[in-house]
C-alpha cells in the first residue's frame with residue numbers, strides 16, 4: 619500500500635533515531651526499525667547484541683515484540699535503517715509475516731535515503747503463516 623510522503627518520512631526518521639540506541643558492540647552494525655500502526659502511531663526497535671552472538675535480537679523483532687506485548691498486532695509498514703540500507707534478515711521477514719503479510723517494507727540508509735520500498739510478500743514469497751495451521 620503506498621504511503622503518504624509525510625508518513626514515510628516520519629517512519630524513516632523514527633528508525634534513524636532509534637538506530638542510535640542500538641547495542642551493537644560486536645558487529646558495529648546498527649539497525650533501527652519503525653513499525654507503522656493503522657492509526658498512525660509508530661513503534662520502534664533497535665538491534666540488541668549479545669556476547670554469545672546467537673542471542674542477538676534484530677531491530678525488526680525488537681519492534682514487533684514491543685508492539686505485540688503492548689497489544690498491537692496490526693502493522694501497515696516498517697522502515698529499517700542501517701548504514702547502507704541493508705535488508706531485513708530471513709528470521710525477521712518471517713516474524714513480520716506472522717502479523718502483516720501485506721506489510722510495506724522500506725529500507726533506507728543512515729541519511730534516510732530509500733534503497734528499496736516494496737511488499738513483504740515479495741521478500742518472502744509463499745511464506746508460511748498462521749493460515750497454514752488452521
Ligand code: THU
Pocket residue numbers: 642645647648649664665666667674675676677678705706707710
Ligand atoms: N540485524 C538486524 O537488526 N536486522 C536484520 O534484519 C539484519 C541484522 C542486526 C543483527 C546484528 O546485531 C547486526 O545487525 C549484524 O548482523
